[in-house]
Amino acid sequence: MYPGRRVGEHPDRIALIMAGSRDSLTYRQLDERANRVANYFRAIGLRRADHIAIFTENHLDMVVTMAAAERCGLYYTPINSFLSVEEAAYIVDDCGAQLLVTTAAKMDVAQGFPERCPKVEYWLVIGAEAPAAPFEGFSAVIEQYPPAPVPHERLGTPMFYSSGTTGRPKAVKRQLPDVAPDEQLGIEAMGRRLFRMREGMTFLSTAPLYHSGPQSSISIGLRLGATIIVMERFDTEGFLALIEEFRVTHTMVVPTMFSRVLKLPSEIRDSYDYTSLEAVVHGAAPCPRQVKQDMLDWWGPVIYEYYGGTEANGTCGCTPQEWLANPGTVGRAFFGEIVIRDDDGNDLPAGVPGTIWFRGGNSSFEYLNDPEKTAEAQDPSGTMSKIGDIGYLNEDGYLFLTDRQAFVIISGGVNIYPQEIENLLITHPEVMDAAVFGVPHEDMGEAVKAVIQPLDPNGGTPELAQRLSEFCAEHLARFKCPRSFDFIDEMPRLPTGKLYKRQLRDEYWKDVARA
Structure with missing residues (x-):
């Protein structure tokens, strides 16, 4: 948030403008x-x-x-x-x-x-x-x-x-x-390399600034002398209109924003000009493979991805070209070395999912007032740390996310990863959003449940549930298919794109004492 020398270089350039009110500040x-x-x-x-x-x-x-x-x-x-x-x-x-x-x-x-x-x-x-x-x-x-x-x-x-x-x-x-605030920070170097940010860009901020991704992108942008348009709240068509109006060169989004613009009628999507875009960066939540492919087909090779936590203990990123060569990846390590381990602390080979650890990154973070959580996130050697995600590496070192540890479904002793099922369901033309999690099952321990926000607010019918069941059976192994579907008017997603899945899941477990 420190523009430093940019104030002297172009004091009258617009630094920030609110997309709705059009209130602004020069440098x-x-x-x-x-x-x-x-x-x-x-x-x-x-x-x-x-x-x-x-x-x-x-x-x-x-x-x-x-x-x-x-x-x-x-x-x-x-x-x-x-x-x-x-x-x-x-x-x-x-x-x-x-x-x-x-x-x-x-x-x-x-x-x-x-x-x-x-x-x-x-x-x-x-x-x-x-x-x-x-x-x-x-x-x-x-x-x-x-x-x-x-x-x-x-x-x-x-x-x-x-x-x-x-x-x-x-x-x-x-x-x-x-250090003095005008010293160049590692975050600026990362923004230039990973997000393709540059001096003098026009950056569109789409999400709440209380979240680390949007906040850090604003910080980098001001250090680079950018003009930054801040959306008070995300509006699907309004996002497209702002890109055209301000000739936006860079923006950062979450995958649900991609899903929403893709499901706009084609006559709306085709009515705006996106040719000014140089880099559209997404992160914060997993992006379904088909959604990203559709965006690349539409906007071309300007879609960049990053993966990392607020802990800043490690970061991955991938270019459009890398993703097309490794569909579904979140990239290779940019900061820190990725190590995949099982529950016993053993390193796992390529292709085998396990807990994602970063070695050699920033392991000096702590969870405030929670020494137990801090210790749990750190390897005893003090050289590695984790943030609770599961994934695997391919032979070329590209990381693929599987799910959060907290949401793995164990059904009949078999691990099922909800993210894979959610990524499929979101591609169905009648689905606006989807959440998958385990619910109590007397025989299997947990059963796969899908909660759906239909594209049509009145579309949550038994007939749609049947169509979605058949859709899953066509694309997934039988044990991964949801055993039941419920419908919801609006998914409890945070404005940052993260799904508040615990709120949904807890309703099904509130009367069950779990071991």
């Missing part, structure tokens, strides 16, 4: 506003390695706050703005924030924080002129401080919480480097 305005906030942070006594929290929708001043924290050596936690009072307050309190920034749009939730978060001393609200105590107006406060840089700027860094799709969210705390 000079972003720099001066961030400096005011940074001076405020110093004035209230925040020092290097202290912590703040941000509970906002996508907003210009959300970026300003993060940019200020990165000039003061602070940890900052952007919080999922769709959480309930209890869920969000847990994160505010757990991270040890001394200050919280929210918005008027989120005050219905944020007003419940003060009584639950006693560690917070300062409360700022964006877009409210006279908020009730203890909240103060963001602009009224920061305008009292100078737009000049704070003395001895030090780099701050985000501390993200997991999405909580498999349990209560935990913070991934990485080491805070003691």
